[in-house]
Amino acid sequence: MRTKFPVDCQSGPLEKSFKLTRVGVTGVKKPVMVRRGGKDHFLVAEIDVFVNLPSTQRGSHMSRNVEVINEMIDSSVRLKVKSLEQLAANICKTLLERHDYASNAEVRMTADYFIEKKPDGGKKSLEVYKLMAKARATREDGLMKQVGVEVQGMTVCPCAMETAFMKLEQEVPELKMIEGKVPTISHNQRNRTALMIEVPEQVDIEADDLIEIVESSLSSPTFGVLKRADEANVVIEAHRNPRFVEDVVRDILGKLLRKYRRLGDSVHVTVRSESEESIHKHNAFAERDTTLGELRGK
Amino acid sequence: MRTKFPVDCQSGPLEKSFKLTRVGVTGVKKPVMVRRGGKDHFLVAEIDVFVNLPSTQRGSHMSRNVEVINEMIDSSVRLKVKSLEQLAANICKTLLERHDYASNAEVRMTADYFIEKKPDGGKKSLEVYKLMAKARATREDGLMKQVGVEVQGMTVCPCAMETAFMKLEQEVPELKMIEGKVPTISHNQRNRTALMIEVPEQVDIEADDLIEIVESSLSSPTFGVLKRADEANVVIEAHRNPRFVEDVVRDILGKLLRKYRRLGDSVHVTVRSESEESIHKHNAFAERDTTLGELRGK
């Protein structure tokens, strides 16, 4: 019998039910501010948050999730939170406080992110990247957080370059004379590469460094404004640096090992590269999902 | 006072309200069969249908829309309807019969469509295209229907090819010797080009012809399976045929005029080409929205 208002039908005891891995809200959009390198970055974040649910509880208190998101974003503005992953971690810890029946909590955030870049000798323009953050907290094992970036750039196919050269050389033997001096045509295309890395306690990983690692591993970064001479330079450099998606992923893995030498073997890393092939209607894809320890053993 | 069941609150008289341009349902998915060239084509169509609503009627009878779609699809299977635009026209006419308060009706359909293609000397594979159809019927002016296609292919930039050549020639003067014989590098990318054309009464326009017109206007069509030698051929041919999006649209317009010489000046045509630029994070776009009459005057 109902005796007071409001009722709490989520807390109703449940017998013989199933526990749930993840219960929460998805697609929450919020403006977020992070302070980094002495500069405020305004971000529009899309946020998913979850807690687990024991078999004895009927429902999770969904409205608490968005309350926690709001409070943590408010305090992040006051307290100058320095990264999206730190904000994700703060939300995660507070979720565990508010959902006392839960033993773990998870947060995922993505946001567009802008950095001023310019091609060599060219014009500055703000380039758009995607920033990603994840956090997972358990009552026993503490907190794990991850930062990631998704970068759009350009890949030139090394294989088509070889075969096109051989084919063209059969028609025009003089081509041989400039082999190695002038790059050969190939197919090239827009590529999207994502890199996600665990951020251990007491460690800072700069999203800008991750973006730099990804961009330098593609055939070329891409730019919002390219005047004619810049465009020629980008095209030439990209063709002097042909890359399969496999090469892109491996290059990034090697750079991560060198850059984050001090990080422990258990640190999780995922690298994923997808080329929107100009010669096909489908994409080429490569991925490594691993730990720094495994990578150190290759 | 309510006196019978079911009530019809949509038909309730309305005073001093506004008429509506379009009322209907969107995102209806249905399997559809069209019979063309002696062959059954199975399509999964996404369908939007609308009628206008006079100021005196509160609501449109929404469930009739899906009933009409279902009936027309059923009869299309029995009666071997020969095109998506014919089916759209049949739905359109029946919408006007069922919504007696409406003076016009509109239908839009899209579906994936497959044609077996192969690169010269290469392997056959089914390539995917998007088929589009529209119909609009008015009680006074009869029926207008349109057929369209969206094609993915490849464009190579003519401008970057020029500037890359000049830049490379400064470094490697021997390049001059093979100018015109061997194509120069450029950026190339996946391109999506859509063509939509009105189909007058008594006229048949084959979607396959439209696809052929678009594919032959790109730097190169693209293929699901390309073995090494095929890939070289596609890359070389594409680079011998560099195209801006502007060139693609104009080429198609010229071919349409030649192919559909017999069609009247009032026939509506839209051509739209978008290149997912490999050197930028944004797309290049060109469009012409016109009639054959205007095109004939250029």
Add this chain to the structure above:
Amino acid sequence: MRTKFPVDCQSGPLEKSFKLTRVGVTGVKKPVMVRRGGKDHFLVAEIDVFVNLPSTQRGSHMSRNVEVINEMIDSSVRLKVKSLEQLAANICKTLLERHDYASNAEVRMTADYFIEKKPDGGKKSLEVYKLMAKARATREDGLMKQVGVEVQGMTVCPCAMETAFMKLEQEVPELKMIEGKVPTISHNQRNRTALMIEVPEQVDIEADDLIEIVESSLSSPTFGVLKRADEANVVIEAHRNPRFVEDVVRDILGKLLRKYRRLGDSVHVTVRSESEESIHKHNAFAERDTTLGELRGK
């Protein structure tokens, strides 16, 4: 013969070609700042810009488009531009200056936009809306700009409410006794309603007012945080205010006429409402595309 670097192959003269309706770039993402009501609003805008192309010119100078976007955004920060549509207009005018061969230019922008809202007696939370802006400039006729909003809210179906009442009343005659006092069950759902209106010279239209007009025309606005009592209130109010998509559009049209009494008859207006029906897998849709003058005549 090529004589200087860089070449300008876009400007190459063309004989007997076709003019183009729209040539430009799509999907440009930029951070944008607008200053309104004494407050800076940070927006992440997605931008498309186009100019027309005469039949005598081969290509448009695509990189100028993004340069113009960058310059106008930079100056908007310095000069405190007060709306997205004003920024769109500034870009539009500058596009015409830079593309001297073009006789018209078009700009389209969209951005997520946040306003703090709260349910009666409930908790404040930032609600997300979509802001839209368009501008079109021609050398002869000057500039036309539009502002728009897309709002997510809730609709409750009036028809299902009637028929459910009649059905339930047959089973439980006592229901009659509380008719009109307690709302009857119905299907309800997430609705997306978009409103776009032309902004004449010397006139300001506040996006917040448009959002208010749309939200008050739905069965209920929706909220990020609803504690139990708030949730009951929203559900009850929404059911006391059942609305077809047709009703939503007409309500908005009526409010627009009252609010913008001073605006001229030629002002263009589009209102579009789509309900993601909870009882169907497809959506219900209504639209009016018109001018204030036509609306005044209904």
Add this chain to the structure above:
Amino acid sequence: MRTKFPVDCQSGPLEKSFKLTRVGVTGVKKPVMVRRGGKDHFLVAEIDVFVNLPSTQRGSHMSRNVEVINEMIDSSVRLKVKSLEQLAANICKTLLERHDYASNAEVRMTADYFIEKKPDGGKKSLEVYKLMAKARATREDGLMKQVGVEVQGMTVCPCAMETAFMKLEQEVPELKMIEGKVPTISHNQRNRTALMIEVPEQVDIEADDLIEIVESSLSSPTFGVLKRADEANVVIEAHRNPRFVEDVVRDILGKLLRKYRRLGDSVHVTVRSESEESIHKHNAFAERDTTLGELRGK
């Protein structure tokens, strides 16, 4: 030195590189035929395929992937393959044959799928579902395949129903008299629920059974055509059956245990339910990712 044509730059030996978890193609669209219950089902499938890559090989032979897809689809038509997951398994096994350097292969497929349904006493209509299939083969451990479905239906919130009742009862005490006889208003919405289950060797799992399990676990299934009386029935039934996303997932888990009693403890199961909340702009989400063995222990 290059000595023959075509070159094979993917096979080039690599020293000291990294192995890759997944290399392949994504977004391949193909028409597929499966024969089930004496009936041919035509499907338009979207397909991703991958193999792993050892550290000693530079690139995967991407074109083989689409060749294998094509061959397996062709033979599936001749040999009447009986399910999407069987086709995924066939592709998976053949990928391992063709990529001799790989030790495992993975395939993911999705397709729209239609079943004729009708509301009690109502009209038949084809309802759309999403069919999903996965397969993973390793040289040592053999093959694992999964079948899944995504179903759109309706959920009614039990909590808002309680609180709305209490609130309304305060205003209208007579409401008490019909408590339990007439359902109270609540928010309801479109829900998407996905269920994926491993299919052991020698076992058949019917997608139609999975769809039945999901649909019967929602507040109500949804229908393409609902005449007035049908609509009232669906609304009433749904309100007599209010469900949190948590309830939906648990209901499905219970039904899976009863239906697939004979399946082993190691069989993997994922159930995921997402309600597009009519009172919020975000979604409610619940998931269980587990094995039948764990479920049997709850």
